[in-house]
Amino acid sequence: MNLHQAEFNLSPELTRLFSVFVLLGVAVMLVGLGMAPERVWPSLLLVSYFVLGMGLAAVVFIALQYVTNGAWGVAIRRVPEAMTVFILAGALGLAVVFLAHRSLYSWTAAAHDAGNTAAWFKRFWLTWPFFLARAVVYLLVWIAFARAIARNSQLQDRDGDVAYTHRNARLSALFLVVFGITLWLASYDWLMSLEPEWFSTIFGMYSFSGLFASGIAAIIIFAVALQKLGPLEGILREDHLHDLGKLLFAFSTFWAYIWFCQYMLIWYTDIPEETGYFVKRMQGTWRPLFLLNFMLNWTVPFLALLPRATKRTPSLLVKVAVIVLLGRWLDLYLIILPPFMGHKPSFGAWEFGLMLGAIGASALLFFRALRRAAPVPMRDPWLSDSLHHHQ
Numbered sequence: 001m002n003l004h005q006a007e008f009n010l011s012p013e014l015t016r017l018f019s020v021f022v023l024l025g026v027a028v029m030l031v032g033l034g035m036a037p038e039r040v041w042p043s044l045l046l047v048s049y050f051v052l053g054m055g056l057a058a059v060v061f062i063a064l065q066y067v068t069n070g071a072w073g074v075a076i077r078r079v080p081e082a083m084t085v086f087i088l089a090g091a092l093g094l095a096v097v098f099l100a101h102r103s104l105y106s107w108t109a110a111a112h113d114a115g116n117t118a119a120w121f122k123r124f125w126l127t128w129p130f131f132l133a134r135a136v137v138y139l140l141v142w143i144a145f146a147r148a149i150a151r152n153s154q155l156q157d158r159d160g161d162v163a164y165t166h167r168n169a170r171l172s173a174l175f176l177v178v179f180g181i182t183l184w185l186a187s188y189d190w191l192m193s194l195e196p197e198w199f200s201t202i203f204g205m206y207s208f209s210g211l212f213a214s215g216i217a218a219i220i221i222f223a224v225a226l227q228k229l230g231p232l233e234g235i236l237r238e239d240h241l242h243d244l245g246k247l248l249f250a251f252s253t254f255w256a257y258i259w260f261c262q263y264m265l266i267w268y269t270d271i272p273e274e275t276g277y278f279v280k281r282m283q284g285t286w287r288p289l290f291l292l293n294f295m296l297n298w299t300v301p302f303l304a305l306l307p308r309a310t311k312r313t314p315s316l317l318v319k320v321a322v323i324v325l326l327g328r329w330l331d332l333y334l335i336i337l338p339p340f341m342g343h344k345p346s347f348g349a350w351e352f353g354l355m356l357g358a359i360g361a362s363a364l365l366f367f368r369a370l371r372r373a374a375p376v377p378m379r380d381p382w383l384s385d386s387l388h389h390h391q
Contacts, residue, residue, distance in 0.1 A: 008231050008375060010367045018360040025357010032350045039350045041101045042340050044093060046332045047358040049190065050214070052090025053328075054362070057215020058083035059146045060179065063172035066149075066165070072243055074386035075235050077377055079223045081153060082369040083215075084146040089365055091139040094190070098135060102128060106339075107196045126193060134189060138182045145175040153377055160379030183208055191335050198277040202262045209255040210297070214328035216248045217321035222366060224314045231375035238312040239389045245311025245320075248301060252324060256298035281334055284343050293334055296327030329355065 010018075032040035058080035065073045102108050107126045124130075149168050156164040184204030192203050200206070223244070226232040266274045281290050300323050310316045337345065377383060 008229075008367070008371055010229075010364075015364070018363045021356045021360025022364065025354055025360065028349060028353025028357070032353070036350050037101075038340055039346065039348075040354070041097060041104050042336050043351050043354045045097045045104065045190070046329070046336050047354050048090045048093025048097065049336075050090075050329060050332055051086045051358055051362055052094065053211040054215050054218045055084050055086030055088075055090060055146070056142060056179070056183065057212045058086070058219065059142070059149065059175065060212060061215060061219065062149060062153075063175050063179075066169045066172035067176065069382070071382035071385035072240065072389045074380050074382045075376055075389070076219070076223050076232065076240055076386075077153065077380075078370065078373060078375050079219055079226065079232075080215075081150045081373075082366050083218060083222065084150055085365045085369040086362060087139075087142050087146055089361060091143070094135065094139075098132060105131075105193055105196075107193060122196070126196060131189060134185065138186045141178060141182060145171065145178070149175070153380070154373040156377065156379050157374055158379075160381075162381050165381060180208075183211070191332075194336060195277065195339055197273060200262055200266070200274070200277075202258060202265075206255075206258045206262055209251060209258045210328055210331050213248065213251040213255050213297070214325055216244060216251060217324040217328075220244050220248065220321040221318055221325075224318050226370075226375065227314065231370070235376055235387065237389065240386075241314060241317055242308070242311045243389075245305055245317050248317075248321065248324065249305040249311070252298050252301040252305075256294070256302075259294065259298075280338050286334075286338065286343075286345055289330065289334060289345055293327065293330050296323055296330060301327075 029040055029044065061073070061080045062077060064070065065077065097104060105126075108128055149171055152164045152168045152171070184207075187204050187207035191207065192199065220241070223232060223236055223240070227236040263278065266278060280286070301320055304310055304316070304320045304323075310320065333345075333351075380386075
């Protein structure tokens with residue numbers, strides 16, 4: 001593999017396939033807006049947040065590498081750097097939802113908890129202009145950090161100046177603090193306020209755990225794909241996969257821990273304002289999906305990733321990563337869709353079409369972003385350590 005190779009073109013066959021996915025997604029959305037808007041708008045929120053989350057997880061991964069001097073991940077850093085383009089893509093999808101269909105959020109049409117003397121702050125917080133202003137701030141801050149960190153990494157390819165590494169270490173430390181606060185608030189704004197009468201103080205951490213696990217899963221899939229397609233051939237080693245597999249194992253387990261903490265505390269206290277959220281998702285035909293969510297996000301990854309061989313076998317690790325991404329989609333489905341579907345969940349052309357469109361758009365954006373720089377940070381001071389990384 002030539003480390004200085006900066007050009008990589010996706011095959012025409014794959015380009016056409018992903019383009020068809022995008023066209024199908026757009027067509028389904030446009031038709032659905034007329035025929036089934038009550039399903040298309042929540043699904044658009046779902047896929048937009050899903051894609052945005054993978055981009056944010058990629059920046060978190062890069063930032064953690066910088067602040068911990070994690071040399072092992074340098075060789076594959078261009079994968080999460082290319083994934084940061086998902087932040088802008090997800091932001092555009094969210095903008096469409098917020099600007100074109102504000103009624104998705106019931107609190108925009110009626111006051112809530114009018115009799116609760118402690119609800120004054122909720123009424124102040126859930127005002128539409130303030131909601132939009134916060135969303136703009138969150139998204140602009142995330143995009144600015146992602147671009148600055150990726151730009152410094154790519155500029156280092158020119159002269160190998162170690163100052164870029166130190167600069168990114170400082171930016172990464174600041175980003176992690178800002179990200180922790182803004183994601184916590186954004187998840188409350190965009191997801192939890194869909195049911196404004198419900199609240200959970202642990203919801204921000206729950207949102208992060210699923211977001212980061214799905215991001216690691218996406219990094220695994222793209223890295224293995226690039227190994228097979230050429231750019232990372234001879235670069236991506238079993239030891240890199242092993243570390244990525246351990247991260248996926250750890251954060252799927254962390255997701256399960258936070259899931260249990262949230263569920264157990266709400267079940268134990270048995271406060272009607274809190275238990276209603278779970279009662280709705282554990283009744284009727286929602287119950288199998290509720291149980292499947294836990295299996296896809298933790299049970300299957302936990303059992304599959306326990307053996308060392310799974311984490312070091314690309315085909316097996318990719319399969320587990322795909323299951324985690326499906327679990328992430330289902331987790332967001334259970335968070336977003338129940339208020340709009342009543343007692344019976346639905347999955348059909350509207351949901352499937354938007355999901356295909358998101359897959360196609362993500363793949364095309366990723367491979368386009370990958371061409372902006374060499375596939376490996378060739379003058380990073382830690383590159384040699386990463387290339388010879390071994391367990």
